[in-house]
Amino acid sequence: MKPGPAAGVYEFGPFRVDAGQRLLLRGGTPVPILPKSFDALVALVSRSGQLVDKDALLGVVWPEAAVEENSLAKAISDIRKALGEDPRTPRFIVTVSGRGYRFAGPVTSVDGQPSAPRIAVLPFSNLAAEGGYEHLAIGLADALITRLSRIPSLVVRPTGSILKYANVEKDPAGAARGLNVDFVLDGSIRRSGDRIRVSVQLVGAATGGALWADTFDERLDDIFAVEDSISTRVAGALALRLSGEEKQSLARHQTESPDAYQLYLKGRFFWSKRTGEGCHRAIEYFERAIALDPRYALAYVGLADSWVMLGLQVSLMGGEAPRQTMPHAKAAAARALALDGLLAEVHASLGQISVFYDWDWPAAERGFLRSLALNPNYLNARHWYAMALSHMQRHDEALTEMGRALQLDPVSLYVNGNYGRLLYFARRYDEAFAHMERTLELDPAFAFTRFRMGIACEGAGLLDRAIDEYRLAQSLSNGGPLATAALGYALGAAGRVADARAVLDELLELAARRYVSAASIADVYLGLGERDKALEWLSTAVDERANAIGALRVNPRYDVLRNDPRFERLVERVWGSR
DSSP, X not given: OOSSOOOSEEEETTEEEETTTTEEEETTEEOOXXXXXXXXXXXXXXXXXXXXXXXXXXXXXXXXXXXXXXXXXXXXXXXXXXXXXXXXXXXXXXXXXXXXXXXXXXXEEOXXXXXXXXXXXXXXXXXXXXXXXXXXXXXXXXXXXXXXXXXXXXXXXXHHHHGGGTTSOOOHHHHXXXXXXXXXXXXXXXXXXXXXXXXEEEEETTTOOEEEEEEEEEEGGGHHHHHHHHXXXXXXXXXXXXXXHHHXXXXXXXXXXXXXXXXXXXXXXXXXXOSHHHHHHHHHHHHHHHHHOTTXXXXXXXXXXXXXXXXXXXXXXXXXXXXXXXXXXXXXXXXXXXXXXXXXXXXXXXXXXXXXXXXXXXXXXXXXXXXXXXXXXXXXXXXXXXXXXXXXXXXXXXXXXXXXHHHHOTTOHHHHHHHHHHHHHTTOXXXXXXXXXXXXXXXXXXXXXXXXXXXXXXXXXXXHHHHHHHHHHHHHTTSOHHHHHHHHHHHHHTTOHHHHHHHHHHHHHHHTTSOOOHHHHHHHHHHTTOHHHHHHHHHHHHHTTOGGGGGTTTOGGGGGGTTOHHHHHHHXXXXXXX
């Protein structure tokens, strides 16, 4: 490590470190910090994710003087005070006992350039005089999010992060703080007969005042014109200088059929529920939209993503077998690609299918990189690419990519949960535990977060806490098989054999009625120490192309099997000679 602190500008969480100006900012407000503490912070932030040993850090911060470790400890304490961090549950500065320190939070280097403006489009308030049009409130927001996300110089919070603001009394300034954005687009929608009135305002987070407001009164089949006007006005109000290509992309319609578009909006509305029932309803509406316009590429993408969600994200609640879902997803994505190869969404969907079903890792990476080349701010591409990199044992790259996803949506429970999982796969157990503790603060009653917290506790050797977390996840997921299996594994690993066998019996009985991954049953046998049975079920899981199999090379649960030739053959079936 060369003497002297690094230069540059770095962002993490609500903080910005400007090494050149020697400033630590929180939300634009300077934070007091001692000079040597600032140098130590820059040294750690610029090497985010790396272990920086004590001697090297002393050499960077005090290059011309010999000082004791006590001085470094005081500097670290001052940094933690400046960041508002409790050393018992560190969010950013992790102490590696006897060795040094690691900066654990995701960091973005911005090279001194102004940050891109961040905006959230809240669900519109539904003021319809007649019922049955709830899809318009979320659907219109989702459509605007998709459009505005095509502007590379604008960071747009994805639909998943704004759903909690649906059907509630909204405070735009409060939402801006909660979503960590600079601007909020808020409005209402009223439908009466074949006419629609949309009132909208763009609110600045700094002042809470409206930069502009307008009302659009159109026929329902002119909703495209409303979206065109709103997205153009947003770009203008934010002083974004759009290229000709960006203007064309912003104005491009995927269909000219208002009826097909209405069906698409309904599909997106049900897809956003992220439930099995919601996915099937979404599939129904996307298929009806396609029947009206067979060249509607985005409807095919919606269809593909609904089938993928049934096999992946809904799996905590039960989900469906990969061989029943992924071929449908693959066919829909292929059709979308043939219709419009410039959609970032379709390349990300194909990458996801390549990771979890085809096990074609080079194709997956090509898909994600193509998606990000078309839209660097597409959250799903960042999120899914990070998972793929982790499965490929490229842990540092995976964490960097997931950190970028968190920059796009810092409050996403799924992205935060999977960031913890990547830390677990990288064997950085203390960091995984600390990250999931912070994630629980976002929503302690979310099954996915509790499930990922259980994994973090498991890695940290806190089996009793892991059991508690898995029980909570099982309850919150209505007896979902993933949480049930994890509970059985943890009970077995903790030596509670009778309890683990009771969970195994429950899981096998559940498998007689609905899809339960063979990998889940293998996990319980693994916790019980019955390796032969675990390997038999893992072989079945490979046959069924179970979701968990993509992580075969990195999941710590399988470490006890790695020297077994039977396990090595399973890995080769998934990875070939690579």
